[in-house]
Amino acid sequence: MTNALPVTLDDVHDAAARLKGVAHRTPVLRSRTLDALVGAEVFVKCENFQRVGAFKFRGAYNAVSRLTPGQLARGIAAYSSGNHAQAVALAARELGSTAVIVMPEDAPRSKMEATAGYGAEIVTYDRYTGDRVAIGEALAAERGLTLIPPYEHPHIIAGQGTAALELIEDVEDLDALVVAVGGGGLIAGSATAAKGLLPRIRVIGVEPEAGDDTRRSLAAGERVSVPIPRTIADGLAAEIPGELTFSVNRRLVDEIVLAGEDDIRAAMRFAFERMKIVIEPSGATSLAALLSARVPDLPRRVGLIISGGNIDTRRFTELCGP
Amino acid sequence: MTNALPVTLDDVHDAAARLKGVAHRTPVLRSRTLDALVGAEVFVKCENFQRVGAFKFRGAYNAVSRLTPGQLARGIAAYSSGNHAQAVALAARELGSTAVIVMPEDAPRSKMEATAGYGAEIVTYDRYTGDRVAIGEALAAERGLTLIPPYEHPHIIAGQGTAALELIEDVEDLDALVVAVGGGGLIAGSATAAKGLLPRIRVIGVEPEAGDDTRRSLAAGERVSVPIPRTIADGLAAEIPGELTFSVNRRLVDEIVLAGEDDIRAAMRFAFERMKIVIEPSGATSLAALLSARVPDLPRRVGLIISGGNIDTRRFTELCGP
Numbered sequence: 001m002t003n004a005l006p007v008t009l010d011d012v013h014d015a016a017a018r019l020k021g022v023a024h025r026t027p028v029l030r031s032r033t034l035d036a037l038v039g040a041e042v043f044v045k046c047e048n049f050q051r052v053g054a055f056k057f058r059g060a061y062n063a064v065s066r067l068t069p070g071q072l073a074r075g076i077a078a079y080s081s082g083n084h085a086q087a088v089a090l091a092a093r094e095l096g097s098t099a100v101i102v103m104p105e106d107a108p109r110s111k112m113e114a115t116a117g118y119g120a121e122i123v124t125y126d127r128y129t130g131d132r133v134a135i136g137e138a139l140a141a142e143r144g145l146t147l148i149p150p151y152e153h154p155h156i157i158a159g160q161g162t163a164a165l166e167l168i169e170d171v172e173d174l175d176a177l178v179v180a181v182g183g184g185g186l187i188a189g190s191a192t193a194a195k196g197l198l199p200r201i202r203v204i205g206v207e208p209e210a211g212d213d214t215r216r217s218l219a220a221g222e223r224v225s226v227p228i229p230r231t232i233a234d235g236l237a238a239e240i241p242g243e244l245t246f247s248v249n250r251r252l253v254d255e256i257v258l259a260g261e262d263d264i265r266a267a268m269r270f271a272f273e274r275m276k277i278v279i280e281p282s283g284a285t286s287l288a289a290l291l292s293a294r295v296p297d298l299p300r301r302v303g304l305i306i307s308g309g310n311i312d313t314r315r316f317t318e319l320c321g322p
Numbered sequence: 323m324t325n326a327l328p329v330t331l332d333d334v335h336d337a338a339a340r341l342k343g344v345a346h347r348t349p350v351l352r353s354r355t356l357d358a359l360v361g362a363e364v365f366v367k368c369e370n371f372q373r374v375g376a377f378k379f380r381g382a383y384n385a386v387s388r389l390t391p392g393q394l395a396r397g398i399a400a401y402s403s404g405n406h407a408q409a410v411a412l413a414a415r416e417l418g419s420t421a422v423i424v425m426p427e428d429a430p431r432s433k434m435e436a437t438a439g440y441g442a443e444i445v446t447y448d449r450y451t452g453d454r455v456a457i458g459e460a461l462a463a464e465r466g467l468t469l470i471p472p473y474e475h476p477h478i479i480a481g482q483g484t485a486a487l488e489l490i491e492d493v494e495d496l497d498a499l500v501v502a503v504g505g506g507g508l509i510a511g512s513a514t515a516a517k518g519l520l521p522r523i524r525v526i527g528v529e530p531e532a533g534d535d536t537r538r539s540l541a542a543g544e545r546v547s548v549p550i551p552r553t554i555a556d557g558l559a560a561e562i563p564g565e566l567t568f569s570v571n572r573r574l575v576d577e578i579v580l581a582g583e584d585d586i587r588a589a590m591r592f593a594f595e596r597m598k599i600v601i602e603p604s605g606a607t608s609l610a611a612l613l614s615a616r617v618p619d620l621p622r623r624v625g626l627i628i629s630g631g632n633i634d635t636r637r638f639t640e641l642c643g644p
Contacts, residue, residue, distance in 0.1 A: 027349040048598040269635055276370040276600040276631035309598035313591055313643035321635035
């Protein structure tokens with residue numbers, strides 16, 4: 001007996017309608033050099049050009065836009081290593097609410113500044129000792145705020161899925177979709193859209209080697225945790241898949257491949273020098289898997305989601321050069 | 323009595339037909355941060371995403387595609403500080419010809435490597451003592467090559483104009499167009515397209531402070547030269563406007579504004595951190611003029627051409643960071 005999935009293609013279409021005119025319909029770039037290197041036609045969906053610089057705005061706005069006037073008046077809370085923070089802060093501001101964001105104290109400075117720039121209050125914690133979920137929940141309870149989780153919510157997942165929906169609308173006959181996996185919200189939503197529209201498409205997740213919790217969990221058939229990942233891909237440093245996202249991904253994701261830290265740096269440099277786009281480490285992880293040939297039997301027409309571009313020139317230089 | 327212009331809107335349309343399916347139709351990006359900073363709606367035409375990383379491919383391909391089979395068989399010569407070199411090299415390869423490129427010995431290494439990568443032979447000279455036109459012409463005469471000039475040719479000007487043509491087709495009701503000026507080919511072609519389609523559009527050229535030969539020439543009513551410009555915007559380091567390009571620009575360009583070296587660096591950083599795009603110094607000069615408020619009475623809807631993105635991470639760091 002098959003249980004119904006918690007998010008459907010209709011939910012993704014519904015999110016797309018709410019995001020119309022609010023989120024950017026981001027461009028799909030091509031690179032002949034990339035195609036030649038990986039031996040496929042690669043269609044690069046550039047969510048680094050999305051508002052707040054990452055796909056996260058899609059889910060956050062979709063979720064916040066469904067709150068009641070009373071909830072919006074009391075305010076919103078969120079915990080995030082960065083891009084979800086900015087996304088919730090901006091969604092709150094756009095919808096006339098306020099936001100308190102719990103962020104790790106070692107989050108990239110540019111992300112903290114941008115979050116504060118959207119008018120949010122920031123509360124920091126130690127990523128290696130603190131429990132952001134507990135801190136966020138306590139804060140929400142104390143102040144009467146509505147917590148917007150980074151991935152464990154159907155409206156978040158459906159919102160993120162609009163990135164893949166647009167890509168599939170803009171590019172015919174994709175054979176595969178390659179998407180990075182952190183908590184699993186982007187790939188869960190993307191797989192929902194992709195398999196709903198193209199049942200035979202291959203959905204390939206990419207994790208950093210140090211944070212392969214979803215790969216291990218799919219192999220085990222249940223959610224398993226890994227030590228707190230120390231990876232430059234800070235947005236993908238999940239210890240364990242989300243319960244909700246894993247319930248989708250175990251059914252819709254075909255395989256997970258890994259990308260090493262040096263592969264991620266090389267992908268950032270490639271994107272800079274050959275594609276002229278800026279990608280943060282988490283956003284470069286999917287590209288890294290393609291460039292380092294980690295995907296076996298790559299088919300002909302491949303959709304690739306670049307998930308974010310929030311990195312300052314200082315951090316970029318630390319990681320990639322000169 | 324009005325003399326006919328050497329390039330017409332029809333010529334630009336004709337170039338566009340030749341470039342269809344060969345050149346990229348580059349995306350037009352928006353940035354709310356940019357709009358807020360400059361107080362206008364700015365539509366950013368990203369020629370840094372063009373093939374060879376710059377608008378130069380448009381003109382080069384248009385020109386090379388009109389050569390006879392005999393000319394193509396004998397081969398092509400060009401002189402260029404960089405992007406025209408790559409453009410001619412690639413156009414030659416695509417059209418079954420060969421190319422010899424005269425480049426300054428201090429041209430950015432990434433541009434020299436890319437030019438060689440397209441299969442061209444490179445001949446270097448000293449930019450401060452040598453005469454690239456004389457070297458190119460001697461080489462062409464000696465080997466029977468056809469010289470493709472970087473801007474002094476109607477097919478080059480018409481080809482470059484397709485960038486503005488696409489921008490005007492994609493964005494309704496532009497009030498102004500802001501374009502960098504080196505030899506003047508991009509702005510001559512762009513002004514031809516823009517004024518042909520929208521007679522009341524304001525065409526604003528931008529030069530680096532150190533290389534304001536076109537501004538001085540427009541003020542003087544005739545071509546005047548400046549000392550060899552020492553500017554980070556190597557692609558705009560022209561000493562004197564082209565004769566052909568100036569004959570167009572004196573009639574179609576409304577004004578020239580200047581951008582300082584620090585403004586150009588700041589624009590490159592802004593593009594990196596806020597727009598997530600990589601722009602080389604010459605390509606950032608038009609953006610620099612907007613961000614440093616050099617354009618008086620900026621109207622509401624402004625088209626901006628970002629002309630190129632060919633810079634490696636090392637040079638970017640030297641100029642912009644950390």
